Amino acid sequence: MKCAFVTVGTTSFDDLIACVSAPDSLQKIESLGYNRLILQIGRGTVVPEPFSTESFTLDVYRYKDSLKEDIRKADLVISHAGAGSCLEALEKGKPLVVVINEKLMNNHQLELAKQLHKEGHLFYCTCSTLPGLLQSMDLSTLKCYPPGQPEKFSAFLDKVVGLQK
């Protein structure tokens, strides 16, 4: 019994929410073995109606103080390209699909998604290619994401301010 978690962080990403909550998307997600879909919609104006049947549950909310729990419980995270959302999912070792918002101009967040995809840590797509990707992707090919090393920063800074020779 698997759970998929969709997050848009603090943004509005109506296209993604509309895409995943469309009836045929829900059917596809269910057919892939997920019996629960959680939509964190942020500032979006598209607000799907939550429901619960015997075989499938759709939860919808805007924000929580922390998404840690929902990420922890998820078997798949589908996220906007925000660095915070991506890194949180990757650090919890969750399979991650990043959906690029084509309506954002000069979207620098694309840089990070592309780089992490190159390194094999996530898949990325657009709203229109998401259904196809969900169908065809092999999550087992994703590589574990090594955490950043802030201790390298502290060692560097200690030298700079003179705490260390």
Added chain:
Amino acid sequence: MLTQGTPSARGKFVFQNPSSESEQKNPEGVIHGGHTTEILRLLGSLSNAYSPRHYVIADTDEMSANKINSFELDRADRDPSNMYTKYYIHRIPRSREVRQSWPSTVFTTLHSMWLSFPLIHQVKPDLVLCNGPGTCVPICVSALLLGILGIKKVIIVYVESVCRVETLSLSGKILFHLSDYFIVQWPALKEKYPKSVYLGRIV
């Protein structure tokens, strides 16, 4: 370099927690995204010698204030000897909202400078650490001014966001020339900006 009973870092550190560069302006002024998260991760790795800590955030940024308070409380919890480390949160207006027109940006930046300089002058930090847009540039320029006026030499360290793989942010482009140390987190940027510091991914 620790002398007995005295913290070896003599004093005051200003940490810049500006908001992230959101593409979508929120009329309520809620700040988007993880630049605060990034800088708090970096601060988490620093020793207690880096105190007292002064945080500077945009005046509309409640989310960052909450994150900072949580971070400091958590830090105090985990290390009882830390309990009396003071920290301060200062608020100044953002110098530019995303997509704000350039002519009006001149005015809002000057306004932010007008408020940043007295703050920096009062605190006289040893170190300014920042990682993004918004309030960053006026604070760093103020810190530079302190040095130019012979009042105090402030070390300015800028850490470009982990989001920035191939290109610098606008603040990054400006502060690359003004900072003492400019840290990037991906090799492509180190190649483009050889004078930058590359330590690998640090958040």
